[in-house]
Amino acid sequence: MNNIKISAVAYTNTKAFIYGLEHSDIINKIDLSLDIPSECAAKVISGEVDLGLMPVAAIPFVPNANIVADYCIGSDGAVNSVFIFSDVPVAEIKTLRLDAHSRTSNNLAKVLLKFHWKLEVEFTTDPTVKTDAIVLIGDRTFGKKEDFTFVYDMGEEWKNFTGLPFMYAAWVANKEISQEFKTEFNAALKFGLAHRSEVLKDLPQIPNFDLEDYLYHKLQFDVTDDRKKAMNLFLAYIEQLEKVSV
Numbered sequence: 001m002n003n004i005k006i007s008a009v010a011y012t013n014t015k016a017f018i019y020g021l022e023h024s025d026i027i028n029k030i031d032l033s034l035d036i037p038s039e040c041a042a043k044v045i046s047g048e049v050d051l052g053l054m055p056v057a058a059i060p061f062v063p064n065a066n067i068v069a070d071y072c073i074g075s076d077g078a079v080n081s082v083f084i085f086s087d088v089p090v091a092e093i094k095t096l097r098l099d100a101h102s103r104t105s106n107n108l109a110k111v112l113l114k115f116h117w118k119l120e121v122e123f124t125t126d127p128t129v130k131t132d133a134i135v136l137i138g139d140r141t142f143g144k145k146e147d148f149t150f151v152y153d154m155g156e157e158w159k160n161f162t163g164l165p166f167m168y169a170a171w172v173a174n175k176e177i178s179q180e181f182k183t184e185f186n187a188a189l190k191f192g193l194a195h196r197s198e199v200l201k202d203l204p205q206i207p208n209f210d211l212e213d214y215l216y217h218k219l220q221f222d223v224t225d226d227r228k229k230a231m232n233l234f235l236a237y238i239e240q241l242e243k244v245s246v
């Protein structure tokens with residue numbers, strides 16, 4: 001049988017999952033690549049890989065999308081790595097630069113600005129343009145909160161807005177995956193989560209950032225009913241963004 005091709009996120013948030021895959025026999029049955037989230041999305045959509053840790057905002061673009069695992073990248077309130085960093089209070093944001101690494105959080109910023117804060121904001125992806133605020137995700141945000149005057153944790157703001165937890169990325173396949181593989185895959189992910197203390201030992205200390213709190217509390221990894229509900233609500237809001245009002 002051919003190996004299953006997998007694209008996982010190359011951030012600290014995925015380290016426990018990688019640990020689990022690498023310490024299970026499943027490692028011999030997969031070809032694993034580590035990518036930034038926007039690249040994971042592109043690979044799952046194009047079929048370059050069979051499954052990936054897919055930014056949920058891009059799931060509607062995956063042919064035959066199916067969630068194959070009981071684990072995800074989620075939070076219940078603040079996540080501490082998905083931010084709008086701003087020079088002005090949120091009510092005064094007129095322009096915002098999106099993060100080229102992101103698919104989910106860029107859309108989450110648009111949803112929150114329009115429907116939670118009820119603002120009309122101009123978005124750019126051009127890194128040379130100066131904007132009032134930026135979206136930044138992942139390890140590049142660690143210890144950066146003190147560098148900005150106004151800091152909005154989007155996991156926390158989503159919870160304020162909807163009362164729900166959030167799911168940033170899920171393990172999504174673009175084809176049927178055998179139940180046998182799914183069972184083994186889930187067991188490997190679970191093993192990794194149960195060994196977060198081992199993962200922590202191998203991570204370098206980061207100034208102004210609590211990695212233990214991040215891996216054990218801020219990040220939440222279970223695909224719960226509320227997280228699925230949040231995903232569906234989020235995807236419905238994204239569709240509303242696309243609608244041109246007349």
Ligand SMILES: C=C(O[C@@H]1C=C(C(=O)O)C=C[C@H]1O)C(=O)O
Pocket residue numbers: 009011013037038054055056073079081082101102103104105106137138139168169
């Ligand atoms: C919590 C995070 O979740 C993520 C955010 C993603 C996105 O914005 O597209 C995708 C995958 C996850 O890595 C993070 O990156 O900090």
